Amino acid sequence: MKPVSQSTGEETQAGEREIVLREVEVALPWATALPADTRVLPGARVEVLTSEDPRMAGLVLWVTSSQFSAQATAWRITAEDRS
Template identity: 65%
Template sequence: MRDLAPFLARGRQAHQSLMGEQVRMYRQGEDVFDREAGQTAPGPQADLYGPGPARVRAVAQATGTEEQAGEREVSLRDYEVALPWSTPLPPGTRVLPGDRIEVLASEDARMVGLVLYVKAAQYGGTATAWRINAEDRS
């Protein structure tokens, strides 16, 4: 059997050269009630990655679905977010459904500010990038 390491290294380098977006992945903390203000405020955010390079692309076969969220109709669109294969996570941390990925910079200015919600993360020793399935809930 041939040694795959040199091929994987070249593939990972090539894939990373396609990463034209800058993203940040974080976990939103539980909401906190502020007794003085009488309001609920978002909890603290825990950074999982970034800011760093990524490739964000809509999944071609996804048509999106319309869902009701309270009084509002929400469109769900699927995306694949590819991060460098060697991306570390904080010790003892795994990416969980509901974690968020925010696009900070992109060649496509319309993507800046897009917040995606993680659905699943894919792992693999022979992958050229770390792929995360996410959805746009706007």
């Protein structure tokens, strides 16, 4: 998947560990073949395999929302990096 922009960052606590939540918009071309019965729903885990930004490759993101429409050219998926 191809993250195209990073929009926010927020520090928070997870147990006793402080983490930074970074919101990322992922643009996945509409014609991308996904395994049968795959749905991109909030809570889904997404691994970035390639990106125009080499720092993004290998990141694991967690889906927070997705936008679909009949005239879309790409899936717009909002996810967060919980590192």
